[in-house]
Amino acid sequence: MPTPLAGFLGSLAAGLMSGVGAVLILLVDTRNERAEVLLLGFSAGVMLAATSFSLIVPGVDAALAGGSSAMDAAFIMAAGLMLGGVALWLINAYAPHEHFVGGHEGPPAESLSRMWLFVIAITLHNFPEGLAVGVGFGGDKLSDGVPLAAGIGLQNIPEGFVVALALASEGYSRSRAIGIGLLTGLVEPVGGLVGAAAVTLSAAVLPWGMAFAAGAMLFVISGEMIPETHREKRGVLPTFGILIGFAVMMVLDIGLG
8 A cells, every 4th residue: 555545544544533532422411521631631641652652763763774873863853853843833823723721822813713713723733643643654564553543543532522522511512513523633634644745755754754743742742732631730630641541552552563
């Protein structure tokens, strides 16, 4: 299977899991904040482990296989990591969006409704995930991308649930919240196609692509997800969510990889 197609399909499958998670609001009380913070912590833990085991470690291996020394590989990953983080910082600074707790960020956008500002924020969040999956399929073995796609898909279930839950709590109908939750996941195959296509241009691009995706995801985790989970002194619940998510993704990566 061509690498861009594999990256697209893998990230599409992962993105669709957001819709699966969104449907779960039909089964629960939309005011269940404890479930929301625990599941968001789980998502952050999965992404954190995916950044480490599915992007940084394989990126170092790819750089070494390309002839780089250990120090050169470390600098490539560090530089790519910073580029990914800066890129997400710039996008967040210049794209108007709004978080459920953090409020409005970026330039003013009076012409956009609050719902669309939420959607933009979620889209900015999901694109790096799709990019990471696409890059993950850029190596010599398609199976290298499977654990990453599985992990991102797994964390998209609680993430889609949290998005739909937050929209429902804001007064949107459950059907509309589910639809928006599904649509926000569909930006991931776009990122997957971009990531997979980029790393097919040259083997030398692969470690840079993995590092860039890792930096973008770390920016999202540290700048948005963890602050959301630890708002209003929620105790150890979000921390255990992160630990569980990290452990699950680590098992997936080691077991499937």
